[in-house]
Amino acid sequence: MKWGLPALAALLLFYPFILTGPFYWDIGVAFLLAAISASAWNIVGGYAGQVSVGHSMFFGVGAYTPLLFYHLWGLPPVAGVPAGILVSLGLALVVGMPTFRLQGHYFSMATIAVAELIRIFVGTWDLVGAAIGLQGPAVGRGWWDLTFRSELPYYYIFLAVLAVVLYTTFEVERSRFGYYLRAIKAGERAARSLGVPVRETKLKALMLSALFTSLAGSLYSIKTGFIDPESGFGILVSVQMVIVAALGGAGALFGPLVGALILVPLQTATNTWFGGGGSGLTYILYGGIIVLLARFEPGGMHEWWQRVAPLLARRKHAA
Amino acid sequence: MLLAQVIVGGLLLGAIYALFSSGLTLIWGMMNFINFAHGEFVMLGMYVALLVVVWLGGGPAAFGFAAAFALFVLGVVVYLSLIRHVMRGPMLAQILSTFGLALLLRYTAFWIFSANFVSLPQVSLSGTLNVAGILMPVPQLVAGVAAIALTFALHLLLTRTTVGSQLLAVAEDRNAAMLMGIRPDRMQALAWGLAAGSAGIAGALMAMSYPWSPSVGETFGLTAFVVVTLGGFGSVPGAMYAGLIIGLIQALSAYWFGPIYKDIVVYALFVALLWLRPQGLMGKA
Numbered sequence: 168m169k170w171g172l173p174a175l176a177a178l179l180l181f182y183p184f185i186l187t188g189p190f191y192w193d194i195g196v197a198f199l200l201a202a203i204s205a206s207a208w209n210i211v212g213g214y215a216g217q218v219s220v221g222h223s224m225f226f227g228v229g230a231y232t233p234l235l236f237y238h239l240w241g242l243p244p245v246a247g248v249p250a251g252i253l254v255s256l257g258l259a260l261v262v263g264m265p266t267f268r269l270q271g272h273y274f275s276m277a278t279i280a281v282a283e284l285i286r287i288f289v290g291t292w293d294l295v296g297a298a299i300g301l302q303g304p305a306v307g308r309g310w311w312d313l314t315f316r317s318e319l320p321y322y323y324i325f326l327a328v329l330a331v332v333l334y335t336t337f338e339v340e341r342s343r344f345g346y347y348l349r350a351i352k353a354g355e356r357a358a359r360s361l362g363v364p365v366r367e368t369k370l371k372a373l374m375l376s377a378l379f380t381s382l383a384g385s386l387y388s389i390k391t392g393f394i395d396p397e398s399g400f401g402i403l404v405s406v407q408m409v410i411v412a413a414l415g416g417a418g419a420l421f422g423p424l425v426g427a428l429i430l431v432p433l434q435t436a437t438n439t440w441f442g443g444g445g446s447g448l449t450y451i452l453y454g455g456i457i458v459l460l461a462r463f464e465p466g467g468m469h470e471w472w473q474r475v476a477p478l479l480a481r482r483k484h485a486a
Numbered sequence: 487m488l489l490a491q492v493i494v495g496g497l498l499l500g501a502i503y504a505l506f507s508s509g510l511t512l513i514w515g516m517m518n519f520i521n522f523a524h525g526e527f528v529m530l531g532m533y534v535a536l537l538v539v540v541w542l543g544g545g546p547a548a549f550g551f552a553a554a555f556a557l558f559v560l561g562v563v564v565y566l567s568l569i570r571h572v573m574r575g576p577m578l579a580q581i582l583s584t585f586g587l588a589l590l591l592r593y594t595a596f597w598i599f600s601a602n603f604v605s606l607p608q609v610s611l612s613g614t615l616n617v618a619g620i621l622m623p624v625p626q627l628v629a630g631v632a633a634i635a636l637t638f639a640l641h642l643l644l645t646r647t648t649v650g651s652q653l654l655a656v657a658e659d660r661n662a663a664m665l666m667g668i669r670p671d672r673m674q675a676l677a678w679g680l681a682a683g684s685a686g687i688a689g690a691l692m693a694m695s696y697p698w699s700p701s702v703g704e705t706f707g708l709t710a711f712v713v714v715t716l717g718g719f720g721s722v723p724g725a726m727y728a729g730l731i732i733g734l735i736q737a738l739s740a741y742w743f744g745p746i747y748k749d750i751v752v753y754a755l756f757v758a759l760l761w762l763r764p765q766g767l768m769g770k771a
Binding site for chain 2: 212213216218220261262264265266268269270271272273275276277279280281283284287288290291402406409413417447448450451453454455456457458459460461462465
């Protein structure tokens with residue numbers, strides 16, 4: 168395992184040269200975006216155990232603001248990224264402050280309701296393009312518009328962001344804050360009785376998670392140059408984050424990476440096999456995977472591997 | 487006069503909200519468990535009604551009973567095969583189990599029935615009643631009255647019968663109930679059956695007057711959350727009042743602001759409730 172991390176880094180760095188061509192680069196970019204969003208979800212959903220099923224609210228806000236800045240004032244989309252983050256942090260407070268006083272289910276219910284509220288509202292709001300959505304600059308006016316014809320620049324920008332998200336999560340994991348999160352997940356009452364500032368810690372985790380999710384949304388809309396209510400705030404956006412993180416292992420640093428590694432190629436495959444009608448089947452499959460995970464392996468591949476690896480090692484020993 | 491019409495329409499729809507929300511609140515009261523697939527149960531009830539009418543030519547009594555029965559069975563199966571195994575597990579498993587189930591049911595319905603809106607072929611109930619100038623379509627009236635009667639019957643079942651006492655005993659203290667000779671698994675399976683059954687019959691009642699598509703489950707599920715939060719988690723009478731209130735609020739906001747705002751207002755009310763009174767109207771903190 169000592170060489171695991173450098174090997175992974177090298178693989179991700181050189182992937183575009185190992186598998187060349189727009190098709191593979193496109194999958195690579197989709198993989199990175201899924202990994203970034205799921206890692207962001209993981210901070211509050213995995214480490215703190217506060218299961219959000221409406222993270223699309225942060226993703227959507229992050230996705231809309233850059234294109235809104237371009238649409239309204241002709242600014243380069245990147246200029247809207249900080250504004251998106253600020254709005255997302257505000258949203259995190261609105262959802263987190265009341266619900267973190269209550270039992271965990273309230274938080275899940277509130278996230279899905281607020282995400283849906285915003286989706287419907289944005290769909291009727293003319294300023295942000297209502298149901299049609301917003302478009303970015305068709306042709307870049309300069310490098311600062313970040314409109315590249317090739318997938319390659321996006322791949323490396325996304326990779327850099329993923330590195331930042333993972334490094335932050337790694338630091339969180341080692342810090343006192345990280346211990347607080349795990350204590351809360353293991354038992355809120357016990358954590359509180361030991362002096363963990365429960366509400367404050369959960370709120371901080373949600374805000375950190377919202378920040379990165381918003382950033383992921385911005386990356387998405389800047390790359391695609393288009394956003395509408397469904398691709399920004401739709402429930403499937405949240406589902407994607409939940410399933411990628413939970414499949415790989417919620418609350419494990421590299422869990423989302425593993426989840427994205429399995430799901431993104433799977434999704435590409437089902438879309439290729441079944442054509443346009445494939446997306447419906449993909450989500451039936453997603454629902455099935457989520458149910459099976461919850462029933463048999465809530466810890467995801469991460470915990471499964473931790474259980475299986477020693478058995479394999481023992482067998483090798485015996486042989 | 488138009489306003490009175492809107493109010494009556496809202497209350498009649500609210501009665502159906504009360505019925506399916508009482509199922510959700512029953513599960514919560516029994517086992518502190520939130521069912522994210524509850525709206526999908528309502529949606530399935532609507533399709534069961536459709537199939538009974540189209541294939542068997544059944545009337546309202548037939549498809550109402552069929553929807554209730556089919557969903558009761560589904561509820562019991564879901565409890566025995568899924569919920570029983572996750573309900574004492576980590577929070578993640580609890581929430582993902584029914585959230586995944588909701589996706590599975592919704593997209594399977596999309597796949598089978600397509601995304602198009604459908605409505606029930608003309609059933610034997612038709613016509614419009616004119617009471618002092620307020621027009622009430624008979625199917626809507628029958629559905630509303632039946633829904634309130636069924637919600638009330640569920641309340642009576644819980645508070646006045648032996649089975650109800652056994653259900654509440656399990657809700658109160660699973661282990662103590664077991665020592666009294668009650669089988670908690672059986673009772674909880676029954677609760678899931680009742681909850682899903684009430685959702686199913688509510689769906690069948692709604693199908694008589696409104697067109698639907700597989701995506702309505704999401705809306706109804708969220709509406710049920712709001713009703714249950716307003717009424718107080720675990721309280722069937724609370725769900726009854728709150729259902730009527732939410733139906734009324736929806737109708738009025740659609741009337742005053744436009745139809746797209748009916749859900750926005752209700753979800754916004756939910757956020758406001760969480761801030762101000764999360765225990766609801768009749769619940770304990």
